Amino acid sequence: MKKLFLSITLLLALSGLRAQQPAHCGTMDVHAQHRSNPQNLAGMMQAETAAREWRENHPSGVMQRSGGNPVLTIPVVVHVLYKDATQNITDQQINSQIAVLNEDFRAMNANISSLPPVFDTLAADVEVEFCLASLDPNGNPTNGITRTSTTGGLILGYFNPFTEDAKFDSTGGKNAWPTDRYLNIWVCELFPGLLGYAQFPGDDPLTDGVVITYTAFGTIGTVTAPSILGRTTTHEVGHWMGLYHIWGDDSDCTTGSDSIADTPNASSASQSDCQTTRNSCNNEDPWWGVIDPPDMVQNYMDYSHDSCMAMFSKGQKVRMHSFLYGDARRFALFSSTAGCAPQGVNEHQFQLADFFSIYPNPTQGVVNVSYYGHENAQMNIEVLDLNGRTVSAFTTSSYNYTIDLSNLPAGVYALRFSGEAGVAVKQVVIQ
Ligand SMILES: [Ca+2]
Ligand SMILES: [Ca+2]
Ligand SMILES: [Ca+2]
Ligand SMILES: [Zn+2]
Known part of the structure; x- marks a missing residue:
């Protein structure tokens, strides 16, 4: 009983029934709770280390690649948990949410044009897409949606982040599909005031994914103002990929940070609407130089209304x-056979070669090589001519390096990389 009372107290605080400002998102509270479990903490620290090493190995940040980066596609399963017919949201409503994710993560959202000049050059195409899975964990066809009739969550019939009741059959929810093959999204009735929550990379595989309340999922049907544009899910998937809130989850300008330079610090979450003139901190990261930017209330990782987020x-x-490339479990999603339509063929299933960037190509002789994978970069490299003869060979353990081919006659060659991660062959043209 004491535990139940504690949970209700936490939930009241979380849902904003006591706090002045509603906590739309339960992610950081769940995060703190999960970190008290040594096993989960170890997993999260391993993912954070892998991500940090990836950033160190890729100082340019994003892949430099002729022909563009591979667009990563994440197979999604949506688990609908319903207590009545209304909560059993339609396939169309679910599709509307997948469409929003694909717009927001590809910078294709209509309101991106509303960004002020100080921010509009900072908006990123994240180069990640989402699809409803077409194969279930047993390899059978699926529409990527499960539907579970339930009497509801453990506390007052609402699902809640502290008991994770949405994520298990045994507590009125639905067990996750393998979380290294699917992004699991549960849609259910969360505790009032709470829009959603997510789990960070490296945390417990059995509870990995995001949970969204049914009134904030998609853009049609049961959505309720102001959460009518699907941005709750965009925000939570941002956490699931390792992002923190842009104000650093503190109440000042000094202690907290989201560990990202180009998101101005803020003293607290934005207040619901679109406070474009809000400027709560003036000690910006040195990255900004002399500029004191306003708070980035248009960022998906703030608490503004959906219509403001861009x-x-x-x-x-x-x-x-x-995290997507550095953490092995997240990276595994991109070779998942869970598939996207049609017929379970994952058109975006990657080969090792997709994670090598060779530029410039054609070249006058010198090429830059960047390896974007998360596996060991220790590789044997062979340069092969058109007859398959090895004309040069060497080894490397670097993620970024230069190969000088200027001593070779002009023509077409193959670079063959082989290592722990497998074999990749890239063509290079010497002019
Ligand atoms: Ca920042
Ligand atoms: Ca802050
Ligand atoms: Ca500022
Ligand atoms: Zn959040």
Whole structure:
């Protein structure tokens, strides 16, 4: 009983029934709770280390690649938990949310044009897309949606982040599909005031994913103002890729940070509407030089209304990529056979070669090589001519390096990389 009372107290605080400002998002509270579990903490620290090393190995941040970066596609399963017919949201409503994710993570959202000049060059195409899975964990066709009739969550019939009741059959929810093959999204009735919560990379695989309340999911059907544009899910998926809130989850300008330079610090979350003139901190990261930018209330990782949110920053993109590429479980999603339509064929299933960037190509002789994978970069490299003869060979353990081919006659060659991660072959043209 004491535990139940504690949970209700936490939930009241969390849901804003006591606090002055509603906590739309339960992620940081859940994060703190999960970090008290040594096993979860170890997993999260491992993911953070892997992401940091990835950033160190890729100082330019994002892949430099002729022909553009690979666009990563994440298979999604949506678990609908419903207590009545209204909560059993339609396929169309679910599709409307997938569409929003694809717009927001590709910088294709209509309101991106509303960004002020101080921020509009910072908006990033995150180069990640989402699709409803077409194969279930047993390899059978699926529409990527499960529907579970339930009597509700453990406390007062609401689902809540502290008991994680949405995520298990045994507590009125639905067990996750393998979280290294699917992004699991549960849609249910969360505790009043709470719009959603997510789990950071490296945390417990059994509870990995995001949970969104049914009144804030998608853009049609049961959505309720002001959360009618699907940005709650964009925000939570941002956490799931390793992003913190842009104000640093503190109440001042000094202690907290989201660890990203190009998102101005703020003293607290933005207040719901779109306070474009708000400027709560003036001790910006040195990255800004002499500029004191306003608070980036248009950022998906603030608490503004859906209609205000319009961007992830380039710095946030680097951080998200560092977890997507650096953390083995997140990276595994991109070779998941869970598939996107049609017929379970994952058109975006990557080969090792997709994670090598060779530029410039064609070249006058010198090429830069950047390896974007998370596996060991220790590789044997062979340069092969058109007859398959090895004309040069060497080894490297670097993620970024230069190969000088200027001593070779003009023509077409193959670079063959082989290592722990497998074999990749890239063509290079010497002019
Ligand atoms: Ca920042
Ligand atoms: Ca702050
Ligand atoms: Ca400022
Ligand atoms: Zn949040």
